[in-house]
Amino acid sequence: MSIRSHDTDRLPDRLLDLLADRELDGLAKGEATELDGLLSRHGEWTGDELGLAAAELCRLGLTTDEPVPSGISEKLIGSGMAFLEGRAEGARGSLASSSPRILWLGRAGWLAAAVIFLIAVAASWPSREPTVIDRRELLLARADDVVTSPWSVIMELEPGSVTGDGVWSNREQEGYLHFKGLPVNDPAREQYQLWILDDEQAHPVDGGVFDMPQVSEAIIPVAAKLRVSRPTAFAITVEKPGGVVVSDRSRLILLASF
Amino acid sequence: MSDSLLQRVAANDATAVSEVLEQYGRLVWALARRMTGNASDAEDAVQEIFLDVWKSSGRFDPAVAGESTFITMIARRRLIDRRRRAGRRPQSEALPEQVPDTGTHHEDKVAVSDEAAHAARALDQLRPEQKRVLELSIYEGLTHTEISEETGLPLGTVKTHARRGLIKVRELLAAASVEAGEGEVES
Numbered sequence: 001m002s003i004r005s006h007d008t009d010r011l012p013d014r015l016l017d018l019l020a021d022r023e024l025d026g027l028a029k030g031e032a033t034e035l036d037g038l039l040s041r042h043g044e045w046t047g048d049e050l051g052l053a054a055a056e057l058c059r060l061g062l063t064t065d066e067p068v069p070s071g072i073s074e075k076l077i078g079s080g081m082a083f084l085e086g087r088a089e090g091a092r093g094s095l096a097s098s099s100p101r102i103l104w105l106g107r108a109g110w111l112a113a114a115v116i117f118l119i120a121v122a123a124s125w126p127s128r129e130p131t132v133i134d135r136r137e138l139l140l141a142r143a144d145d146v147v148t149s150p151w152s153v154i155m156e157l158e159p160g161s162v163t164g165d166g167v168w169s170n171r172e173q174e175g176y177l178h179f180k181g182l183p184v185n186d187p188a189r190e191q192y193q194l195w196i197l198d199d200e201q202a203h204p205v206d207g208g209v210f211d212m213p214q215v216s217e218a219i220i221p222v223a224a225k226l227r228v229s230r231p232t233a234f235a236i237t238v239e240k241p242g243g244v245v246v247s248d249r250s251r252l253i254l255l256a257s258f
Numbered sequence: 259m260s261d262s263l264l265q266r267v268a269a270n271d272a273t274a275v276s277e278v279l280e281q282y283g284r285l286v287w288a289l290a291r292r293m294t295g296n297a298s299d300a301e302d303a304v305q306e307i308f309l310d311v312w313k314s315s316g317r318f319d320p321a322v323a324g325e326s327t328f329i330t331m332i333a334r335r336r337l338i339d340r341r342r343r344a345g346r347r348p349q350s351e352a353l354p355e356q357v358p359d360t361g362t363h364h365e366d367k368v369a370v371s372d373e374a375a376h377a378a379r380a381l382d383q384l385r386p387e388q389k390r391v392l393e394l395s396i397y398e399g400l401t402h403t404e405i406s407e408e409t410g411l412p413l414g415t416v417k418t419h420a421r422r423g424l425i426k427v428r429e430l431l432a433a434a435s436v437e438a439g440e441g442e443v444e445s
Contacts, residue, residue, distance in 0.1 A: 020421035023334065024395045025402045026342035048331060052323045053428035055330035056377040058396050064284040066291065072301050073279060076308050080275035083312045088270050140309055150302070150343055163298050180298060257343075 011042060019047065023054040082134045086141035132219050136167060136176040143169035147231070149256035156238075156253050157183070166234035166256035168196075168222065175222035177234065182212045182254075185238075192236055193243045194222065199230035207234070209243035233257040264325055267315040278311070282329050286311075289330065293337040293399050303340055307333045324373065341399070380430035388423030391416055 018035040021027055027035065039047045068076070140146055146169045153159045161181050168175035177194065185191060194207030208223040222234075236254040237247045263281065266274035286307050290300040310332050318328050381389055394400045394408060402420065406413045 016421055016425065017417065020424050021402075021417070022338075023331075023424065024338070024392075024420050025417075026338040028342075046317075046322075048317075048322070048328075049428055050424045051331040051335065052327055053424055053431055054396060055323075055327045055334060056373060056431060057381060057392065057427060058289070058334055059285075059326065059330055060374060060377055060381070061397070062285070062288050062292070064288045066284065066287060068279070068283040068287045068304065069297075069301075072287075072304060073283065075305065076279050076283070077276050079305060080279070080308060080312055081272055083309060084267070084270050084272050084275065087312075137309070141313070148306070150340065152344065160295065163302055165302070180302070 011045070012038065014038065015042065015045075019050045023051045078133070079137045082137040083141045085134075086138035132176070132221055135221070136178070136219055139169055139172060139174055139176070140167065143172050143174075145169055145171045147258040149234070149258050151179070151236075151254045151256050154252050154255050156251065162254060164217070166222075166258075168228070168231055168234070168258065170228060170231060173224065173228060175224075175234075177210075177220045177222060177236075178218075179212065179220070180217045182218075184212050184214050187211050187241060189241070190238050191241050191243060193239045193247065195235040195237065195247060196222070196224055196228050196231055197233040197235060198228050199232055201226070201229070203246065204235065206243070206245070209239070231258055262318065262320050262325055264311075264315040264318040264328070265320070267312055268318070275312075279308070282326060285326060286329065286333050289333045290337065293334075293341065299340075303337055306340070307336045310336055327373070341401070376431055376434040377427070380427045380434070383430060384423050384426055385419075387411075388419045388426065391419040392423045392427070395420060 015035070015038040018027065018031055018038065021031070022035065035047070039045060140148075146167060148165050148167045150165045151162050153162060163180045164178035164182075166175065166177055182192075191209045191211055193209050195204035196207045197204050205228055206225040208225070210220050212218060234254075234256040235249075235252055237249060238251040238253060239247060261269065263274050263278045267278060286304055287300065290303040290307065291297070294300045294303050311329055314328075314332055318325065323331075381392065384392070390409065391405055391411075394405045395402070400408060402413060402416050405411070405416045405420075409416070411419070
């Protein structure tokens with residue numbers, strides 16, 4: 001390893017604080033923006049210098065006896081290939097959103113998408129046409145404004161029992177919900193409903209009603225009813241079948257804050 | 259010189275994806291297992307990490323760091339961000355009694371190499387309070403606030419020790435790499 005030894009004495013304390021914080025404690029969004037601004041004024045620093053040092057320390061004593069579980073490896077290969085494919089398509093200026101499969105998905109609706117594109121399908125990669133999993137990866141690859149956030153349980157469910165995340169690109173007005181461990185619902189009694197909290201809307205934007213199929217893991221495309229301007233969170237409520245126009249939030253079970 | 263795996267990924271060489279996973283999958287999985295609470299969280303984290311690895315592959319410069327170091331850095335950032343977003347402390351492996359050396363009994367460890375030896379020596383050269391703070395942060399996975407609670411040090415002092423310690427480690431590693439004739443120094 002070769003580390004270029006720029007003189008840290010010449011850097012402002014605030015920049016060094018933020019660099020160290022990022023590598024050890026994480027940064028809030030505002031701090032990350034501030035760090036980017038400071039780094040742009042100190043072009044001799046890549047911003048990775050302290051991160052690489054922390055990484056060197058971190059690897060000490062780390063045992064790597066345990067292989068990546070095979071199911072995960074397959075997903076990683078699939079998503080990696082999808083990413084490269086998406087990047088190549090982006091470079092060609094041709095987005096996959098024009099594919100017949102995606103147009104069909106738009107007509108078929110949200111619930112069908114949730115059922116069809118179960119995580120189990122990921123194992124069938126590579127396929128010729130993008131699944132919802134591929135589409136999520138393509139979005140992550142091509143949109144530089146994508147925000148992601150893990151789910152936090154608010155009520156009713158066991159803390160930590162539901163994992164996964166919400167993903168949203170404001171520019172593309174496209175997003176996905178990834179759930180692991182969300183209980184299967186009885187659509188005749190109740191359904192899940194997504195709400196998109198938007199700083200520029202007086203009320204949460206209805207993101208659509210969906211069901212959790214009989215699987216442990218699913219990815220569901222977001223179907224926002226209105227244009228989203230400044231999203232701050234995805235909220236999942238349990239509502240009567242068909243959903244509601246305005247939720248009383250009495251059963252707000254999950255939140256992903258951006 | 260042939261391109262590194264990450265450089266091939268950056269060039270959209272699809273065959274490099276599985277090679278990266280084969281070579282560094284265990285490393286990332288071990289980091290995720292160390293810094294997350296359970297296998298399910300680790301699985302999500304690993305997917306996020308590798309997505310970031312693919313995205314960041316174009317930034318990788320073999321003249322600056324090894325691939326495993328670069329990937330570890332990306333993994334740590336993702337894991338720390340996840341911890342921050344989740345607002346909870348990850349379960350971590352117990353801190354080793356002593357910083358592991360790089361002797362032959364560590365042959366099953368990652369990076370039994372000159373780099374690891376340099377890192378171990380750098381850590382040992384820190385002031386005790388700096389070393390303690392970095393150990394609690396990096397090996398125990400404690401946040402700065404938790405380190406403050408654990409040690410009784412004011413939060414600002416913890417941050418100062420962390421910052422100065424990390425800068426010192428970087429300087430020591432830079433000096434070591436120059437001594438080894440691996441690189442250059444710009445100042």
